[in-house]
Amino acid sequence: MQQTNKEAIFDFTSYLDVRRARLEKALDFYLSERSESRESLEKNNWKPSTLYEAMRYSALSGGKRLRAALTIAGAEAVERAPQLKDLDPVELVLPLCAAIEMIHAMSLIHDDLPCLDNDDLRRGKPTNHKVFGEAMALLAGDGLLVMAQEVLLSYCHEKIDKGALLSVSLELCRATGPSGMVGGQVLDMEFTGQSVSEEVVRNIHARKTGALIKFSLWAGGALLQAPERQLQSLARLGEIIGLAFQITDDLLDVTGSAESLGKTPGKDQASNKATWVSIFGVEGAKAKLKEMEKEGKELIKESSLDNPSYPALQSLLSYSINREK
Amino acid sequence: MQQTNKEAIFDFTSYLDVRRARLEKALDFYLSERSESRESLEKNNWKPSTLYEAMRYSALSGGKRLRAALTIAGAEAVERAPQLKDLDPVELVLPLCAAIEMIHAMSLIHDDLPCLDNDDLRRGKPTNHKVFGEAMALLAGDGLLVMAQEVLLSYCHEKIDKGALLSVSLELCRATGPSGMVGGQVLDMEFTGQSVSEEVVRNIHARKTGALIKFSLWAGGALLQAPERQLQSLARLGEIIGLAFQITDDLLDVTGSAESLGKTPGKDQASNKATWVSIFGVEGAKAKLKEMEKEGKELIKESSLDNPSYPALQSLLSYSINREK
Numbered sequence: 001m002q003q004t005n006k007e008a009i010f011d012f013t014s015y016l017d018v019r020r021a022r023l024e025k026a027l028d029f030y031l032s033e034r035s036e037s038r039e040s041l042e043k044n045n046w047k048p049s050t051l052y053e054a055m056r057y058s059a060l061s062g063g064k065r066l067r068a069a070l071t072i073a074g075a076e077a078v079e080r081a082p083q084l085k086d087l088d089p090v091e092l093v094l095p096l097c098a099a100i101e102m103i104h105a106m107s108l109i110h111d112d113l114p115c116l117d118n119d120d121l122r123r124g125k126p127t128n129h130k131v132f133g134e135a136m137a138l139l140a141g142d143g144l145l146v147m148a149q150e151v152l153l154s155y156c157h158e159k160i161d162k163g164a165l166l167s168v169s170l171e172l173c174r175a176t177g178p179s180g181m182v183g184g185q186v187l188d189m190e191f192t193g194q195s196v197s198e199e200v201v202r203n204i205h206a207r208k209t210g211a212l213i214k215f216s217l218w219a220g221g222a223l224l225q226a227p228e229r230q231l232q233s234l235a236r237l238g239e240i241i242g243l244a245f246q247i248t249d250d251l252l253d254v255t256g257s258a259e260s261l262g263k264t265p266g267k268d269q270a271s272n273k274a275t276w277v278s279i280f281g282v283e284g285a286k287a288k289l290k291e292m293e294k295e296g297k298e299l300i301k302e303s304s305l306d307n308p309s310y311p312a313l314q315s316l317l318s319y320s321i322n323r324e325k
Numbered sequence: 326m327q328q329t330n331k332e333a334i335f336d337f338t339s340y341l342d343v344r345r346a347r348l349e350k351a352l353d354f355y356l357s358e359r360s361e362s363r364e365s366l367e368k369n370n371w372k373p374s375t376l377y378e379a380m381r382y383s384a385l386s387g388g389k390r391l392r393a394a395l396t397i398a399g400a401e402a403v404e405r406a407p408q409l410k411d412l413d414p415v416e417l418v419l420p421l422c423a424a425i426e427m428i429h430a431m432s433l434i435h436d437d438l439p440c441l442d443n444d445d446l447r448r449g450k451p452t453n454h455k456v457f458g459e460a461m462a463l464l465a466g467d468g469l470l471v472m473a474q475e476v477l478l479s480y481c482h483e484k485i486d487k488g489a490l491l492s493v494s495l496e497l498c499r500a501t502g503p504s505g506m507v508g509g510q511v512l513d514m515e516f517t518g519q520s521v522s523e524e525v526v527r528n529i530h531a532r533k534t535g536a537l538i539k540f541s542l543w544a545g546g547a548l549l550q551a552p553e554r555q556l557q558s559l560a561r562l563g564e565i566i567g568l569a570f571q572i573t574d575d576l577l578d579v580t581g582s583a584e585s586l587g588k589t590p591g592k593d594q595a596s597n598k599a600t601w602v603s604i605f606g607v608e609g610a611k612a613k614l615k616e617m618e619k620e621g622k623e624l625i626k627e628s629s630l631d632n633p634s635y636p637a638l639q640s641l642l643s644y645s646i647n648r649e650k
Binding site: 033050051052055110113115116133134135136138139141142143145146147149150153154162163165166169170173176177178182183185186189190 | 358475487488502
């Protein structure tokens, strides 16, 4: 990948590390139980932290935090509303980032359950239901799904415009529910084992993983009331990155090693899942990625999203395409 | 039960029927799939309606609709914001009612799953997972949980105050998530088979069923910006009705017949669940109900919630205590 001078100077890894640390701290805070009646229940032998333990196990288990990074990069790239000019854009979107990562964690917990993918390992650790049992994993997923909206609404900075918050909250629902992630999961389940067209693969991924990634990028700008032109570019860039991420995932499933991936490769092929590689072949998928990288770079430039202090959007775009795990 | 003249004249059954019919129509509309890509997917042999079918199966399967009735009765009883004076209060809270009933339906789907209560029958019909399989039931529950907020936020009347909507949306999360319904479900699971104190039983029920019922009554007024004094009374009345409902449930489990209940009685006792009857005994529980009915009636009167056209709050209070199934 050819890098511009600006990208070469920008330290993407430490950019991500600093922001990831703030996100982890925020998530840890939001997922601390503060029940008034805890003490009285403890007297009665209740283990009050079981549900929170289960939610924290998955929500605080690391991971790439790609979605939160996109939200933050979007927030830092846009021109924000006048009343927010003097505030730290990262601080302003932390509850939103936490909400998105909770939804992502929840989707992994439910997907791993025996009735769906029946996975025992996730990020090299036993899956949630292997540790806490199926009932608790089910409820931890439900809990995280609700907590996401709760955190977004209750910890949002008072200077955030109410209309912007409502619109972000609604779009989070759309990205998550039947028209988004949950709907995509159903499609994925129903088409497994069938030979499918490019259109169907695109639709499955656009919903199952794409919708939340697209939302993540758009929402960082939308919450800060960025101009419509920038929001449209963020949304399109989110589509590109989401699709690129999925194509790369499919490629790595074919070309990667268990060691570099931290999971067993070839699983999609073995279960006959619809993937981009099964549609385009390895070379076709790589060409598609190059094309998308080009479109994304142009979008960033045209919409003045190339923040000179933090050219993180370019780096995230390149990362989603060139990552090795 | 002694009735005042006003209550005797008021036809509670037809009051409920008219409102329930509007709710069912709204729910049916909100749960119709309107995906643009449906046609193209159908060409690829996708059964697009499976997820919606599963969600509709549970959300439109009737039931008492107590929660929606409470929301409507609350909305009709309060003094609403000036900009809403000329509008129909029932129309204004229909998306909220639908959201609440979706959450309730979702909780039943997940509770019935094999890893939790493992129930085959619900309201005399096979449970969701018996019809659609465990994976689809899991996802239908997830879908309804998200759709609830989506419907509330996207169909809310434009004249509803944004701050009021945000506050209702946040309280819905609190009533539903770890501090409410989901948390109560965890407690219920953890304490099953243990001998417990009144305090623990109260806490379990306040969260598992009470939180959503309390929310339902309060939210009908809160969305229409009722005066704080009325909102406080609605919240307290919601606590009373929620608790009364649960005590009555526990009593019916002991004293009711399978025929009148539509479900097997004695199940709680058999599984050694913590109930009000196990704490107070049958007579004690009945006395508690009488006491609560008195407090509720006084609250309604003191806070001018006794709407002369629709004295539905009184009737709902009496119903929650005197029902036979």
